Amino acid sequence: MKPVWIVDDDQSIRWVLEKALTRENIPHKSFSNPNDVLNALDKESPQVIISDIRMPRGNGLELLQHVKVSHPNLPVIIMTAYSDLDSAVSSFQGGAFEYLTKPFDLDKAIELIHRAIEQSDRNQSGAKEMTSWVQDATEIIGQAPAMQEVFRTIGRLAQSHATVLITGESGTGKELVALALHKHSPRARGPFISLSTAAVPKDLLESELFGHERGAFLGAQTLRRGRFEQADGGTLFLDEIGDLPFDLQTRLLRALTDGHFYRIGGQDPIKANVRIIASTHQNLEARVAAGLFREDLLHRLNLIRLRMPPLRERAEDVPLLARHFMRTCAKSLGVEPKKLSDEVLKDIGLMPFPGNVRQLENLCHWLTVMTPSNVIGVGDLPGDILAEVNDQSLNNQGDIAVTSPPAVRGATADWEGGLSRLAAKMLQDGDKDVYDALCSKFEKAVLQAALEVTRGRRVEAAQRLGIGRNTITRKLQELGIDD
16 A cells, blocks of 8 residues: 655644554655655655645645646645635645645544545546636635635535525625635636625516516616626626515526526527526525425525525634724725724624624724724724623623722723623622613713713714714713713
């Protein structure tokens, strides 16, 4: 049996894999850089290569490219700690057998190596030679295991024209995935046309999809090409396909079946070479059972299904995404990007984010526009987010050490921790109306701070707080604050 070659500049990774392969009675050989591998390939060949991507003296993807030319039947497993979409897509486009992210489960890694050995024994080449390297990056960010599955799927579909159904909650980034599937496909040079079936009135949706002839109906003064025609040679992304009216589902099914359709009022069939990618946040099987969605259309769309995970399933990606959105928001506004403090990143990482990535992006935009300081502290978060953070902190706390809350004097003070401890103490002491009492304390502190910053000017304080003049006057009276 030929050996498995391990290529990694990290000695600890080599050692772990060597020990595991020894236990499996699999012969192996280790290299610290790709150059030594290329030299060794001139004299011998391994059963499988498992290689890191980024190394000081070479690149694993370049090694993969050389191996696929000289030894096309040799399975190569790519592993990396930099788990981004481009690495995954480039690996699969280059003909990698599989893509393994660090830190990896050792048992799964050995199982993967066994499968690669079996592939090598069958002497089959499941990989295709790389035809092009995709240069432009798609803005999909994620290091969580759930996102790595998404990256792998995009990579495996890089040479495919197959119809894809993307499912997931609103705000998870389904359109970004559709765009990535297009950019990393043989249709990348063609158009990417997007249509949200939920955003177009029902009466106009048929014309949007299939176009119309001049004079087809009142107001149709010119010929109009629909989205199917516009997407010829490229990709048509149908967002929220579950909202497509039932009668239009029939027309769409016919167009998908034979590739022909008619404009409204048209007599001649039109053929368009279009790849369909659809998305939905709904359970289409349930809509089929309710008679709201055609079962045969579901089967046509559901050739390959890709699920986008909600943000709560990839909480480790929240800091990474937040920093990215702070940069992009600042760039779009033409200002210097602001920095999120470690406390803010920790707290928002605990939030459930029901609006998913879109909600996080909106939060970063708000912080970029509304916060005056360059370093954003917990006190700079909007009120609704603060409430969520405090609720989540209380839910996640176990035994709380009850101490007197510290005086809050600035946005950088640990006031949220003090508020949590104060709430815990009041609850443990059996105080009544704790919620109203704490809300009053919070409002009083915020109003006093605003008046201090504006030197008692109520109108300016109200504007900075984002509340009305009547509201601040009423609150000052209720709380007994003298400005």
